[in-house]
Amino acid sequence: MDVQMPEMDGFEATAAIRAKEMDMGGHIPIIAMTANAMKGDREQCLEAGMDDYVPKPIQPQSLIEVVERWFDCQRV
Numbered sequence: 001m002d003v004q005m006p007e008m009d010g011f012e013a014t015a016a017i018r019a020k021e022m023d024m025g026g027h028i029p030i031i032a033m034t035a036n037a038m039k040g041d042r043e044q045c046l047e048a049g050m051d052d053y054v055p056k057p058i059q060p061q062s063l064i065e066v067v068e069r070w071f072d073c074q075r076v
Helices: 010-024 041-047 060-070
Strands: 031-034 052-055
Touching: 031 041, 031 060, 041 052, 052 060
Parallel strands: 031 052
Antiparallel strands: none
């Protein structure tokens, strides 16, 4: 989830997804991806209902680790 999107930012989109989950059940893992890499940004994303956080510029190995943590996937 990009935190800084036009029209609806990542926080608003996450809130909408989480509200739908309350009605329909389930849980969609949401990983924040943002250039906001200041102290407290990760915590803000997690408090907003996102499950994890990856700062930009993206480090490929970090992204792989986060995706593997939240999805049942194996590297080929």
